[in-house]
Amino acid sequence: MQRPLENIRVLDFTRVLAGPYCTMLLADMGAEVIKIEKPETGDDTRSFGPFQNDESGYFMFLNRGKKSITLDLKTPQAIDAIKELVKQSDVLVENFRPGVMKKLGLDYESLREWNPALIYTSISGFGQYGPYSQRPAYDLVAQAMGGMTSITGHPDKPPTRAGASLGDMSAALYAAYGIMVALFHRQRTGEGQCIDISMMDSIFALLESNVMRYTVDQVVPERIGSRHPISTPFDIYKAKDGYVVIAVANDSLFKRLCTVIRQPELAEDERFYLDPLRTKHEAELKTIIETWLAQYTVAEAVEMINEGGIPCSPILTIQDVCEDEHTKARDMLVDIPHPVTGSVKVPGNPVKLSRTPPIIEKSSPMLGEHTSDILKTLVHQQG
Amino acid sequence: MQRPLENIRVLDFTRVLAGPYCTMLLADMGAEVIKIEKPETGDDTRSFGPFQNDESGYFMFLNRGKKSITLDLKTPQAIDAIKELVKQSDVLVENFRPGVMKKLGLDYESLREWNPALIYTSISGFGQYGPYSQRPAYDLVAQAMGGMTSITGHPDKPPTRAGASLGDMSAALYAAYGIMVALFHRQRTGEGQCIDISMMDSIFALLESNVMRYTVDQVVPERIGSRHPISTPFDIYKAKDGYVVIAVANDSLFKRLCTVIRQPELAEDERFYLDPLRTKHEAELKTIIETWLAQYTVAEAVEMINEGGIPCSPILTIQDVCEDEHTKARDMLVDIPHPVTGSVKVPGNPVKLSRTPPIIEKSSPMLGEHTSDILKTLVHQQG
Numbered sequence: 001m002q003r004p005l006e007n008i009r010v011l012d013f014t015r016v017l018a019g020p021y022c023t024m025l026l027a028d029m030g031a032e033v034i035k036i037e038k039p040e041t042g043d044d045t046r047s048f049g050p051f052q053n054d055e056s057g058y059f060m061f062l063n064r065g066k067k068s069i070t071l072d073l074k075t076p077q078a079i080d081a082i083k084e085l086v087k088q089s090d091v092l093v094e095n096f097r098p099g100v101m102k103k104l105g106l107d108y109e110s111l112r113e114w115n116p117a118l119i120y121t122s123i124s125g126f127g128q129y130g131p132y133s134q135r136p137a138y139d140l141v142a143q144a145m146g147g148m149t150s151i152t153g154h155p156d157k158p159p160t161r162a163g164a165s166l167g168d169m170s171a172a173l174y175a176a177y178g179i180m181v182a183l184f185h186r187q188r189t190g191e192g193q194c195i196d197i198s199m200m201d202s203i204f205a206l207l208e209s210n211v212m213r214y215t216v217d218q219v220v221p222e223r224i225g226s227r228h229p230i231s232t233p234f235d236i237y238k239a240k241d242g243y244v245v246i247a248v249a250n251d252s253l254f255k256r257l258c259t260v261i262r263q264p265e266l267a268e269d270e271r272f273y274l275d276p277l278r279t280k281h282e283a284e285l286k287t288i289i290e291t292w293l294a295q296y297t298v299a300e301a302v303e304m305i306n307e308g309g310i311p312c313s314p315i316l317t318i319q320d321v322c323e324d325e326h327t328k329a330r331d332m333l334v335d336i337p338h339p340v341t342g343s344v345k346v347p348g349n350p351v352k353l354s355r356t357p358p359i360i361e362k363s364s365p366m367l368g369e370h371t372s373d374i375l376k377t378l379v380h381q382q383g
Numbered sequence: 384m385q386r387p388l389e390n391i392r393v394l395d396f397t398r399v400l401a402g403p404y405c406t407m408l409l410a411d412m413g414a415e416v417i418k419i420e421k422p423e424t425g426d427d428t429r430s431f432g433p434f435q436n437d438e439s440g441y442f443m444f445l446n447r448g449k450k451s452i453t454l455d456l457k458t459p460q461a462i463d464a465i466k467e468l469v470k471q472s473d474v475l476v477e478n479f480r481p482g483v484m485k486k487l488g489l490d491y492e493s494l495r496e497w498n499p500a501l502i503y504t505s506i507s508g509f510g511q512y513g514p515y516s517q518r519p520a521y522d523l524v525a526q527a528m529g530g531m532t533s534i535t536g537h538p539d540k541p542p543t544r545a546g547a548s549l550g551d552m553s554a555a556l557y558a559a560y561g562i563m564v565a566l567f568h569r570q571r572t573g574e575g576q577c578i579d580i581s582m583m584d585s586i587f588a589l590l591e592s593n594v595m596r597y598t599v600d601q602v603v604p605e606r607i608g609s610r611h612p613i614s615t616p617f618d619i620y621k622a623k624d625g626y627v628v629i630a631v632a633n634d635s636l637f638k639r640l641c642t643v644i645r646q647p648e649l650a651e652d653e654r655f656y657l658d659p660l661r662t663k664h665e666a667e668l669k670t671i672i673e674t675w676l677a678q679y680t681v682a683e684a685v686e687m688i689n690e691g692g693i694p695c696s697p698i699l700t701i702q703d704v705c706e707d708e709h710t711k712a713r714d715m716l717v718d719i720p721h722p723v724t725g726s727v728k729v730p731g732n733p734v735k736l737s738r739t740p741p742i743i744e745k746s747s748p749m750l751g752e753h754t755s756d757i758l759k760t761l762v763h764q765q766g
Contacts, residue, residue: 002568002571002572004564004565004567004568005564005567017591021591025560029564048592049596049600050592050595050596050599050600050602051599052599057592057595057596057598057599057600058592058595060595061591061592061594061595108737126709127713127735129712129713130708130709130712130713131708131709131712132709135694136694138617138630138632138694140609140611140617140618140619140628140630141628141630141694141696144619144628144696144697144698144699145696145697145699145704146699146704147699147700147701147703147704148545148546148547149609149619149698150546150698150699150700150701150703151546151547151701152535152543152544152545152546153536153537153543153546154536154537154540154541154543157537157540158537158608158609158619158621158626159609159619159626159698160535160536160537160543160608160609160619161535161608161609161619162531162535162545162546162549163531163533163534163535163536163545163590163593163604163606164531164534164589164590164591164593165591166545166549166589168591169589169591170553170556171733173553173556173557173560174556174733174734175734176560177408177556177559177560177563177734178734178735178736180560180563180564180566180567181387181388181412181563181734181736181739182387182736182738182739183563183567184387184388184563184566184567184570185385185387185738185739187567187570187571188385188570189385191738192738193736193737193738193739194736194737195734195735195736195737196735196737197733197734197735198713198733198735200709201713201715201731201733201735202733204704204710204715204730204733205715205730205731205732205733206547206549206552207546207547207701207730208400208404208444208547208548208551208552209431209433209440209441209444210546210547210701211444211701211705211716211729211730212433212440212441212443212444212729213432213433213440213701214701214702214705215440215705215716215727215728215729216433216434216435216440216727216728217432217433217440218702219433220700220701220702221546221701223546225541225543225544226523226532226541226542226543226544228523234521234523235523236523236527236532236541236542236543236544238541243541243542245523245524245527247521247523247524249521311518311519311521311524313524313527313528314527314528315527315532315533315542316527316528316529316530316533317530317533317603318530318533318534318590318593318594318596318597318603318604319597319601319603320530320533321528321529321530321587322594322597322598325513325514326509326513326514326515326583327587329512329513329514330510330512330513330581330584332584332587332588333594333598344598344599345598345599346594346595346598347587347588347590347594348584348588349588350554350557350580350581350584350585350587350588351557351558351560351561351564351578351580352510352561352578352579352580352581352584353561353564353565353576353577353578354491354576354577354578354579355568355574355575355576356564356565356568356576
């Protein structure tokens with residue numbers, strides 16, 4: 001089987017999260033990813049926990065299947081080596097602050113002269129141009145500046161960061177998509193180009209119809225916890241030992257719910273018989289539902305409500321999802337061997353391609369593991 | 384200029400959000416997207432607000448640049464027409480509940496006989512296989528079952544949905560990435576395949592290192608509001624008229640912050656002089672910072688703190704981001720003409736490709752606008 005990105009070489013200058021996740025998506029599909037790391041310490045995440053036999057779980061997850069070469073980018077020899085590598089590569093990805101690659105003489109305008117077909121990809125907090133392009137990026141800042149934070153959380157609490165680093169992860173995903181579009185274009189025309197991805201743009205692009213509410217109706221969406229803006233009861237509710245999701249999007253589902261909670265009269269109640277009325281009397285209905293739920297565990301409640309034909313689910317913890325049969329059935333946790341730790345369990349790839357599936361089987365590299373091999377086969381023989 | 388997806392034809396069976404956002408990403412890059420809608424009503428989102436001259440802003444955003452053909456999939460004539468279209472298409476995308484396409488005789492196994500090079504893409508709540516595959520999908524359920532909800536929100540409040548439909552949006556992004564990988568593979572080998580994307584998988588894949596904390600250390604990450612798990616002060620803080628992000632990731636930045644808030648002695652305080660101590664005494668430090676912030680507006684505080692060289696930002700509302708100069712400079716809001724509404728402002732595309740940029744210039748189609756044209760040019764002439 002030919003892997004989809006076989007014979008595609010990626011020069012990877014990325015560090016920490018957004019860049020490495022992007023090149024991981026390429027490595028999972030068979031690209032040869034050469035990670036360029038600084039000597040002695042390498043990618044900062046090599047020292048991020050959690051640790052397994054002193055190896056970083058953070059690093060092992062994001063850098064599986066890549067090669068590592070250490071180069072001191074402040075030396076002219078390193079820059080010469082990189083130019084040789086650029087000539088023989090298809091894609092370059094970097095996530096330094098805008099301007100750093102230029103100072104090194106490694107900006108797109110310089111490198112395209114060495115390889116006009118290169119696809120040069122930059123990921124940064126605010127992008128390569130625009131008034132904020134020089135600002136430092138943290139996920140918390142990207143979520144706040146992109147508009148996501150203002151609509152996440154409960155109305156009586158401060159705006160809230162989504163629990164994972166969506167600024168990094170979404171930027172990585174848009175970048176991987178952009179790289180594949182550029183590779184496809186190059187395959188048909190021979191032309192290279194550069195790609196500029198910003199974390200703030202990426203967060204804003206995830207807001208979906210919230211943006212339209214403002215541009216069309218000048219409504220500014222606010223925090224409404226986990227509620228549905230239009231339908232009720234469609235929220236997270238408290239049971240005896242935790243929380244459950246109940247998702248009732250129309251009147252007939254509501255009728256069924258009233259039967260399950262043994263209060264069929266509610267379906268005719270003048271406060272609740274139509275969806276807009278239920279949304280108006282949302283707080284009263286929530287109290288009724290939570291009074292019923294207080295008698296049952298999450299497992300009991302989810303079973304009864306689902307049996308009634310009403311969409312309902314528990315809220316899985318990270319442990320729950322990791323141990324879930326569905327996660328296992330879909331290979332969303334994968335064991336990979338590692339020379340130091342023996343093996344490590346990492347998140348799988350959700351892109352299930354039937355003919356050319358993502359393959360996750362090689363560990364992350366030890367720092368500089370491939371330096372001499374790469375210098376010998378790709379750099380010096382060209383000299 | 385050749386557009387990157389020129390001459391790529393996409394048969395689009397998708398409805399609502401995840402599927403339409405995926406095919407929108409393809410249309411922005413120049414693919415011909417033929418949206419197959421049910422007669423009379425079309426995609427449900429045609430009746431979703433907000434409305435501009437009775438046209439749905441929700442629909443106009445997600446279906447820009449696509450064509451619309453109405454077909455009643457319950458008639459044999461429609462299925463025949465679709466088979467003709469399949470023979471002349473490159474990609475198919477659908478987001479019905481698993482099993483619906485098979486009942487229509489339009490599953491991958493059937494259609495590959497008509498076009499072995501077809502890239503057939505399914506997006507669903509839980510995927511085409513696995514114990515939950517038949518369950519109904521809502522974004523709230525996908526976020527809860529994928530693990531995101533359990534780590535979003537404040538510890539003293541219920542778990543919280545992230546404010547946008549991340550289950551749909553991330554599934555759409557992974558699907559668009561997968562389609563491009565498959566198109567690239569097909570360009571080199573001629574081989575088609577099918578792709579299976581699940582919203583639960585996609586949410587789980589966004590959790591980044593939270594999963595590693597469990598698989599390596601058996602720690603179950605919990606809700607910590609907007610705080611940084613290791614560094615302090617790195618959170619959202621209350622000022623006189625709103626909230627600000629302050630991101631202090633090391634001791635020297637903390638020293639600078641102490642100068643800005645005119646309490647330089649705190650940098651030597653035995654509770655605060657090292658990052659782990661600050662994290663231990665997080666609540667006390669938060670009170671000190673918010674006491675200082677209470678004197679200033681968000682704008683005043685952000686300016687003072689930024690001038691001190693400390694990463695700091697406001698929390699932009701959707702209105703703020705839409706009106707922001709950076710959003711404008713990066714074309715993240717785009718005006719498109721529309722035959723009924725005159726024009727409508729929609730979110731831009733964050734994938735900034737230098738040679739083949741996304742082009743957003745055509746409106747969403749009226750229901751069935753291209754039916755006769757497509758039947759005439761693609762279906763009947765083949766008959």
